Amino acid sequence: MTTYYTELLTLCGFKEDEITRQKQRIETAFEILQLGPEDMKIAAERVQNRFDIELLGIRKALGVWLKELFDVVLARKEGKKIIYFGYPPFQYTGLAIKAAAKSRDEFYVGCPEVVFCQTFGQIFNKLTPILEEGEAKGLAPGHAMCSLLQIKNGALAKKMIPLPDMSIATSYFCDMGPKADELMQYRYGYPVIYVDSCLDSPWGEWPNFDPERVHYLGKQLNGMFQSLKDRFDIEIDETVWKNSRFLAGRLYMAIDKVNEFLTADPVPLGVADTELIMNFPYGCTGIAMDEGAEAVEILADELKRRVEQGIGVVPKSAPRVLLAFQSLVDPVFNQLIGEVGLAVPATMTLLPPPPFPKSHPYPTLGEKRAEKAMFGGAYHSSYGNIKRIEESLKFADVDGIIYNYQYSCRPLVCNSKLLKLHLEKETGLPTLLLDMDFYDDRNYSAAALRTRIEAFAEMLRAKKAAA
Secondary structure, rough: OOOHHHHHHHHHOHHHEEEEEEEHHHHHHHHHHHOOOOHHHHHHHHHHHOOOOOOOHHHHHHHHHHHHHHHHOOOOOOOOEEEOOOOOOOHHHHHHHHHHHHHHHEEEEEEEHHHHHHHHHOOOOOOOOHHHHHHHHOOOOOOOOOHHHHHHHHOOOOOOOOOOOEEEEEEOOOHHHHHHHHHHHHHHOOEEEEEEOOOOOOOOOOOOOOHHHHHHHHHHHHHHHHHHHHHOOOOOOOOOHHHHHHHHHHHHHHHHHHHHHOOOOOOOOHHHHHHHHOOOHHHHHHHHHHHHHHHHHHHHHHHHHHHOOOOOOOOOOOEEEEEEEEEEEEEEHHHHHHHHOOEEEEOOOOOOOOOOOOOOOOOOOOHHHHHHHHHOOOOOOHHHHHHHHHHHHHOOOEEEEEEEEEEEHHHHHHHHHHHHHHHHHOOOOOOOEEEEEEOOOOHHHHHHHHHHHHHEEEHHHHHHHOO
């Protein structure tokens, strides 16, 4: 039976019997989201023009994001307990909640604003009304408020997502997140767990750190675990934490396979498509762990065939760059990297972690997780983040770096100039800084960014030719 959404869902990897079986659920979700026939036409055209839907793995990845959207929108109606976490999540916290629950279906745990980026942004191109609602309800425009938080606020205000039973607000990286969560706590009345820390550290200290930082963040994390136990009767201990990694194990193994093929020359997949799969672990704990993993496994097999046949999205021997971040909402920006002739074998999310020093025998789970965060670099300091990138670049064969950063994100903005100076000196790799917005394409001009990236690409090509 053909419906107004059949074409779009079919393009996104849904099977005919799946659409029929889920008809009531799909239509209820689209009604809540205020998406109608015209939106489906626009989305179908966008999917065909902006993504490599020749690949079944990409079609299925798009479908997984739509299913995740349905899950969050319908979570309350379907009787689930709801816990939201911010972006980026702290390690495996969301999955640990799932692992500790009596049933994986007992909870919806995720980052709804990321889900909306991938769907309302990437697929439907209809984020602006949600952003405007978020701005009108307390996160004002023109004040460098994080647009990702405006999306969450707007979706709550428009009642597109249900109020959570608990939200986890972490300031270990983003200080704006908990401030916005406090606003939403007062406005909508749901409880929030606040996990505090700081990024202050002397230049040159990483990978060392003051043990007091581990004790402080560890205590905050232990307090979060206790709050989850008090409210939901779930206990997160070492065994649960270990099991939580197994929930995502299949997905991570599949992503590792894709990463391996992205190192080929020519690179077989573009940035707009890799973005779809790299944010599964950062926004989801549900269907992406299973169907998302299946989609990425299919994609890995398809990329293997492309590599064997020498098929690439840019010509062989094109300049190769590390792109720091992809846009979560704008496939136009993601596509233009390849359109100017640059290959992207790695992004920040694809870089291998540096080797961790020997751990100290901290007594609590929170302290052990906090120590791991310090070693990771990004939650240590600007210097730690920059050194983490420098160390990981030893495993990445690139000719240059594009460090694009969220203009309203202090951790990313404050280290941008230092990063360029340090990496160009230590690695010799030309580094282009791009000020943009990962979650709101109103805040930059893709055409202006294209001009700068084209000039950078020309410089890299000239440098390769002279080598």
